[in-house]
Structures are given as C-alpha cells and as structure tokens.
Amino acid sequence: MNSKIPITDISDATPSKEANKPEVIELYASRKKIYVREIKGFFQRIRNLSLTVLLLMYFGLAWVTVDGNPLIHFDLPARKFTLFGTVFWPQDFTLLAIALIICAFGLFFITSLFGRVWCGYSCPQTVWSFMFMWLEERIEGSRNQRMKLDKQPLSRQKVVKKTLKHISWMLLAFATGLTFVGYFYPIRELTSDLFTLSISSGAAIFWIAFFTLATYINAGWMREQVCLHMCPYARFQSVMFNQDTLIIGYDYNRGEPRGSRSKKAKTDLGDCVDCNVCVQVCPTGIDIRDGLQYECIGCALCVDACDSIMARMNYPKGLIRYASEKELEGKTKQTKLNIRSIGYGLTLAAAMSAFLFALNQRPLVELDVLRDRGSLYQVSGMGMIENNYELKIINKRKVEDQFSVHMSGLEGELNVPDSITVAPGEVRSIPLSIAVDPKNLQNSTEEISLEVRSISDPNTSASSDSRFLGPVNF
Ligand code: SF4
Ligand code: SF4
Incomplete structure (x- = not known):
C-alpha cells in the first residue's frame, strides 16, 4: 500500500504582524443582555398558578391575624416567633434545627427525583424575575420591540417607556420590602406609622429600603446572574443528580440532523x-x-x-421534554426510584417524625432561674440567710394561667406572691427572695430545685435547678 502524507513547505513564509501579536484572553466577560421571548403553554400555566399562590401567600399572610395576634410574626425584641398561631422561643432551638434539616432533605429528595x-x-x-419580566413585556412590548427600543436613540417615547418600567419595578420592590419587614414589625402598625410619617424605628426604615433595593436590582437588573454566579444551590445540586x-x-x-x-x-x-x-x-x-448545563434552571x-x-x-410534541438521561438515551422507558432518592426520602421521613415527636413533647410552661450575681447572700435582722433570684416563667399556651412557686432540696421561706399570672405566649419575670434558717444549712452551697405549678392544672409545671449560698463557717 502506497500512502503519502502531503507536506507543505512553510519555512519561507513571513509571519504577519497580526500573527505575532500575543493573544489577549479576557478573564472578565461582560453580561450580554437577554431579551426573553414570552411564550404560552402548559408549563407556563403551571408556573403562573404556582406564582399566584406563592405571591398571595407572601403578600397576604402578613395581614392575617387570629384573635388579634398575627398569624406569622418574628418578634425579635421579645425573642418569640409565632408561626401559624404556635409560639416558638429560643428554648425551642432543637425544633428549629430539625425544621432546617427537613427543608434541606426535602429539597434534596425533590431535586434527586424531579431536578x-x-x-x-x-x-x-424566579418568582420575582418573572413578575419583573411580565411588567417589562407589558410596558416595552415583545422581545423584538424591546431590542428595537434599546437600539433606538433617546426619544420621548423611549424615556416614557423606560421611566414607566422602572417606576413599576420600584413599586413592586417596595411592596416586597414592606411586606418582608411586616413579618417582623406588625404590618398594620408599620404601614400606618410609615404613611403618616410617624415611624420611629430606624431599623424598620433601613430594612425596607434594603429589601426594596435588593429586589429591584436582583429581579430587574441581575436576573439570571444571581442563579449563575451567586446561588450556591446551582453549584452543588448536580451532586444530587443521577441518570434517573x-x-x-x-x-x-x-x-x-437539524x-x-x-x-x-x-x-x-x-x-x-x-x-x-x-x-x-x-x-x-x-x-x-x-x-444538560448548570445554567438551566428547569x-x-x-x-x-x-x-x-x-x-x-x-410533528409529535416532546422533542424537548422532561425525561431522565437514561430515557433520552433510549435505555429505559420511565424514571425509576434510585438508592440515593430512597436515602433522601428515608432521612426526610425520619426528620419529620422527630419534628412531630419533639413538637408533641415540647413543654408548655418553662422556668428559668437566675441567681442575683451582685451578692452571695444577706443576713436579715432576724438572723436568716437570704438569697435573691429572678424567675422567668414562659407560658407557651394560648390561655392565661396562674402559677404558684415551690422549692425542694432545702427548707426555707419563699418571698414571692402566692399566685403569679402569666398571659398566653408571654415571659413574666418576677423577683424571688429565699430566706433560710442557718440551722437548716449543712453546707455553704446547697443545691435547690424551684418549681412553678399551674394552680388550675397541677399537672402543668416546670422546674429548674439552682444553688443557695450561705457563709462558709456557721
Ligand atoms: S434551557 Fe433550562 S432555563 Fe432555559 S428555557 Fe429550557 S428549562 Fe428554562
Ligand atoms: S429544539 Fe429545534 S425545533 Fe424545537 S424550538 Fe428548538 S430550534 Fe426549534
């Protein structure tokens, strides 16, 4: 067999000036504006439905009250969070931790199955970007009209359209920021204080401005850039993917061939x-x-x-469709559950069971005892040894209750009202002085236990341990 490789002599060729120039590679690529074309269809209808429900929930729930109390309220100064009528306290941290685990594994489970x-x-x-795009389309027109408008020199019509668009975006962003802060600062008070210019909380004004600006920039200007460069989920979700x-x-x-x-x-x-x-x-x-590309938001x-x-x-529909990689390769007809999805599902079920159990076991009354750190003890005129404390009684129930205080571990006299009233969902702080006859003290430090007991229902109680201090040599 006689095969030859053709050889061209290029030794005499003089390289051009252009060829000698070092190649410059830009590490920063500026964003190319995307003009999204509006489309109607089955999945767009599903999204419109989900956006409507989510937006109604977001803007509506902040206004809902039950018996005069907000349905959802994150009361940071009082450190209490009301979610659908149930009050949570910092002591319920375990529940919060389990709830976060549920959210994470819920997301992993759904992603491993449905991308x-x-x-x-x-x-x-996505929700806010789609709303902003919808407004843009209504004001500036279709994809082609928007592209044409951007290329046009400045004109009255262009200024009017752009101004209207940005005003509508700002109004929506402001409503978003106001509602968000309304979950922390009861929204009725917030709106009335804001619109009568009598708001005194600088923090509320700051956060409304912050979230307004963040929404306007993220949904109006940055859009897909947030998904591509800022969202960590976009980067790590591929580990939850598999061929099914x-x-x-x-x-x-x-x-x-196309x-x-x-x-x-x-x-x-x-x-x-x-x-x-x-x-x-x-x-x-x-x-x-x-x-498949990581930029695809599904x-x-x-x-x-x-x-x-x-x-x-x-032609039949479904040239682009929801399918697993195996289906697209013709290896299988339908999507199957795989071991990773089953693992996520089982962990999710375990976390949900743990949450329900912890919620059910959650004490409805809690007691914190704080010793007065300013003094070890005092000796009264009667020769009694006295220690001072602060009791914090937390009533997590939805009804007002009266409590009595009891001590065990030491015999002594409690100087505290016989009945302490605590409103529903409130923390009541009450000073307590304990006087003990020195004859009853065996050691300079005695372990004691204090208990608050509901007067109407003695089975409802809470206790906390503390110490009683006396002189070293008595
Ligand atoms: S490629 Fe991905 S992000 Fe783009 S339209 Fe299709 S599903 Fe949406
Ligand atoms: S896959 Fe082909 S036919 Fe379908 S929309 Fe894209 S370019 Fe058109």
Whole structure:
C-alpha cells in the first residue's frame, strides 16, 4: 500500500504582524443582555398558578391575624416567633434545627427525583424575575420591540417607556420590602406609622429600603446572574443528580440532523427545524440542544416553545421534554426510584417524625432561674440567710394561667406572691427572695430545685435547678 502524507513547505513564509501579536484572553466577560421571548403553554400555566399562590401567600399572610395576634410574626425584641398561631422561643432551638434539616432533605429528595423544579417554579428569584419580566413585556412590548427600543436613540417615547418600567419595578420592590419587614414589625402598625410619617424605628426604615433595593436590582437588573454566579444551590445540586433524575432535555436522536424546511417538504432531516425559539425563550440564554448545563434552571419554557413549533409542523410534541438521561438515551422507558432518592426520602421521613415527636413533647410552661450575681447572700435582722433570684416563667399556651412557686432540696421561706399570672405566649419575670434558717444549712452551697405549678392544672409545671449560698463557717 502506497500512502503519502502531503507536506507543505512553510519555512519561507513571513509571519504577519497580526500573527505575532500575543493573544489577549479576557478573564472578565461582560453580561450580554437577554431579551426573553414570552411564550404560552402548559408549563407556563403551571408556573403562573404556582406564582399566584406563592405571591398571595407572601403578600397576604402578613395581614392575617387570629384573635388579634398575627398569624406569622418574628418578634425579635421579645425573642418569640409565632408561626401559624404556635409560639416558638429560643428554648425551642432543637425544633428549629430539625425544621432546617427537613427543608434541606426535602429539597434534596425533590431535586434527586424531579431536578430543579424548585428553581423553575418556586424560588423567590424566579418568582420575582418573572413578575419583573411580565411588567417589562407589558410596558416595552415583545422581545423584538424591546431590542428595537434599546437600539433606538433617546426619544420621548423611549424615556416614557423606560421611566414607566422602572417606576413599576420600584413599586413592586417596595411592596416586597414592606411586606418582608411586616413579618417582623406588625404590618398594620408599620404601614400606618410609615404613611403618616410617624415611624420611629430606624431599623424598620433601613430594612425596607434594603429589601426594596435588593429586589429591584436582583429581579430587574441581575436576573439570571444571581442563579449563575451567586446561588450556591446551582453549584452543588448536580451532586444530587443521577441518570434517573428528571431533567429538561433535548431528544438528540429524534432532533438531529437539524435544519430548516418548509412544512410540506419531504426531508431526511431530524425533527428540529432549527428555529431557535427554544433559545429565545430561555431566561438564562442557553441552548438546551447543547446538552444538560448548570445554567438551566428547569423552567420548561423551552418545552412549551418547542411543543408549539412541533404542533405547527404537525410533528409529535416532546422533542424537548422532561425525561431522565437514561430515557433520552433510549435505555429505559420511565424514571425509576434510585438508592440515593430512597436515602433522601428515608432521612426526610425520619426528620419529620422527630419534628412531630419533639413538637408533641415540647413543654408548655418553662422556668428559668437566675441567681442575683451582685451578692452571695444577706443576713436579715432576724438572723436568716437570704438569697435573691429572678424567675422567668414562659407560658407557651394560648390561655392565661396562674402559677404558684415551690422549692425542694432545702427548707426555707419563699418571698414571692402566692399566685403569679402569666398571659398566653408571654415571659413574666418576677423577683424571688429565699430566706433560710442557718440551722437548716449543712453546707455553704446547697443545691435547690424551684418549681412553678399551674394552680388550675397541677399537672402543668416546670422546674429548674439552682444553688443557695450561705457563709462558709456557721
Ligand atoms: S424550538 Fe424545537 S425545533 Fe426549534 S430550534 Fe428548538 S429544539 Fe429545534
Ligand atoms: S434551557 Fe429550557 S428549562 Fe433550562 S432555563 Fe432555559 S428555557 Fe428554562
């Protein structure tokens, strides 16, 4: 066999000046503005429904009260958090820790089965970005009209449209910031204080301004940049993926070779007509035909877009669809539960059971005893040894209650009212003085236990240990 490799002599070739220039690689790529095309379809309808429900909850729940108390209220100065009528205290930290574990494993479980549905349908960044895009479309027009408007020189019409858009964005951002702070500072008082200019809390004004600005910038200007560069979840969610996870994927085998064609023409091409509509509707500006990418937030806009094109061409829908990698490769017909999803599911179930158990076992009354650190003890005129304490009684129940105080471990006299009234969901601090006859003291430090007991229901009680101090030699 006589095969030759063709050789070209380039030794005399003089390199041009351009070729000699060192190549400059920009490490910073400036953002290219994405003009998202509006599309209607099945998944967009589902998202509209989920956005409506979530927004109604966000803007509405802050105003709901039950028996005059907010349904949700994070009262930071009083260190008490009301969630759907149940009051939580810093002492309920275990419950909070379990609740966070439930949220994390809930997210892992859903992601391992259904991919980034959280990002596509319920993440606040998606919800607010879609609302801002909706306003933009209503004011500045369709994708093509917006692109044309941006290229136009400054004109009266351009200034009016841009101003209206930014005013509408700012109003929505302000409503968002005000509502957020309304979960910490009862919203009725907040709005009345704010609009009558009688608000005295500098912190409330600061946080309203902060969240207004953050919403305006994140949803109006940064949009997909938040998902691509700021969200940690986008980076680590791929570890929860496996070949059975539902993703949004392009059916390469069916779509390729792609190419434009007329509707009736006979062709050997695949089903992709290379119309680029799936790219134009993508809020992160990617081409899903290039395969699974971390930029894909799973919004399914490209599914709706491609389905509408397939319907127009009289081709079956689903060239871009929800499918597992195995399905797209033709290895399986349906998505299966895998060992990782089962592990996440079992951990989630265990965490939920632990939460319900801890909630059920949560004491409804708690007692904290603080010794007066200013003095070890006093000797009264009657020769009694006295120690001072502060009792903090926490009534987590929804009814007012009266409590009596008892001591064990030492015989002595308690100087405290016979009945202490504590309102529902309140912490009552009460001073307590204990006087002990020196004859009853065996040591300079005696361990004591104090107990508060409900007068109406003696089974409801709480106790706390402390110490009683006396002179070293008596
Ligand atoms: S919308 Fe569908 S047909 Fe059009 S380019 Fe995308 S994949 Fe191809
Ligand atoms: S590729 Fe499709 S699903 Fe992914 S972000 Fe873009 S439009 Fe949404």
